[in-house]
Amino acid sequence: MQVSLAETIQPLAPDSRLPRYQQLRDRLAALIADGTLRPGEALPSETAIAADHGLAPGTVRKAIDLLEQAGLVERQQGRGTFVRRADFAHSLFRFFRHTGPDGAVLKPEGRLLSRRRQRAGKTEAARLAVAPGTELLHLRRLRLAGGRPLLYERIWLEAARFAPLAELPLAEWDDLLYPLYERACGRLVARARDTLGTARADRETARMLGVEPGEVVIEIARVAFGYDGRPLEYRVSRGPAEAFSYSVEIR
């Protein structure tokens, strides 16, 4: 009795010390994280959620406000609230100038250079939060804009979670990897953290990017995370210094 009553009155309770709108936010975020609510899918209406949980509409509204601010959902007036699909299409290119002389945005391309299995070293293991020695899939890739090489990328994935990629025919590789991760492996990227720095071009990087060996290049180390918050991909991208350009707003 006690249990069902508690569920009727307050079916949230991951941490009852928190305000109810935060409990509801966490509950909805968990549904998104575990795939119960998939990207593009609609949440129940605010009134429906309110009725289900015995909350006032205003409380539900505030919970969804937070999800929207966190970038997990998107409201559309008159239609509903939808789980947001992260769009990383040009996320690395945004660090570099990639417009032609006429100002038009150049079409980005992605070419897979190599694919092989590899055991995780210390760095990759730390970034992917796996044990050193774990079997990984290692990709090398060149990204171009308007035919000019803009990024030389090395990518590490946990082999067990991306098994289909090891066999995928080269013809089926796309210009963009994240849609491929979803299509072939059901792995969704929710967010990523990019760390910018510089490096000296080794012989291979220099050849790929068309710069002098030893020259300074921009290096972007990225860890991409799934909706469950676990690292999915570790990627190190390098691009020519003179194409680098990035703006930040400071408050």
Next chain:
Amino acid sequence: MQVSLAETIQPLAPDSRLPRYQQLRDRLAALIADGTLRPGEALPSETAIAADHGLAPGTVRKAIDLLEQAGLVERQQGRGTFVRRADFAHSLFRFFRHTGPDGAVLKPEGRLLSRRRQRAGKTEAARLAVAPGTELLHLRRLRLAGGRPLLYERIWLEAARFAPLAELPLAEWDDLLYPLYERACGRLVARARDTLGTARADRETARMLGVEPGEVVIEIARVAFGYDGRPLEYRVSRGPAEAFSYSVEIR
């Protein structure tokens, strides 16, 4: 009659088509912009604002939510809501590693190298939104962390708005400029936009930063804006490429 009635019922009305909470936000933002409410000062309480404007407390609350999200005010439970003072103390250093071998944050220093009057060229005029030829104050400055040069800066200010700086004894120049702008000239910086890129070190830059001439350095072009949205300062800072490090969260 019509006018006073309208003022009683709806004393906001910068644009009556907008929701009331947005009108109220704009009204409060204007009070901050024109200095009626100074940084550190408290806003009237939410209930007082509601009573003054004939609004429900919830509507006032939403307006202040927006101001808080925009970074203009800061709420403190039990105390009140205060106009936020932007803190740029380490804002440029955050693009560079500046911790010692033990991980301790190194004390930043600022040294004024030169100060002179100059007429605005095309670039400075565009960035500061003044006419070319306008008289400017030009500063050159070196910033150090733990005694190592980290940034060589060139700064342009509209002379008419920063007159006291032209005469200020060198002994009174601080490590940080923005507090000085406020103290000496009453000019407050509200936000800034930094654009990162690279450049080749000319002889002077190379000597200042201790790198080879022709070497790639990181260049940060900043325009700082006042609370009224007008540009206050244009600044170009250069730092050694190998100390560059910056993280961004992507969604």
Next chain:
DNA sequence: AAGTGGTCTAGACCACCTA
């Protein structure tokens, strides 16, 4: 026409800070 999110009201009570 029906359903959705968007705006707005008018309260109640709580948690926190200051004095």
Next chain:
DNA sequence: AGGTGGTCTAGACCACTTG
């Protein structure tokens, strides 16, 4: 003790999208 912001309720009406 009194005032502040923080949470929550229970509605009303509007604007927009879709069938």
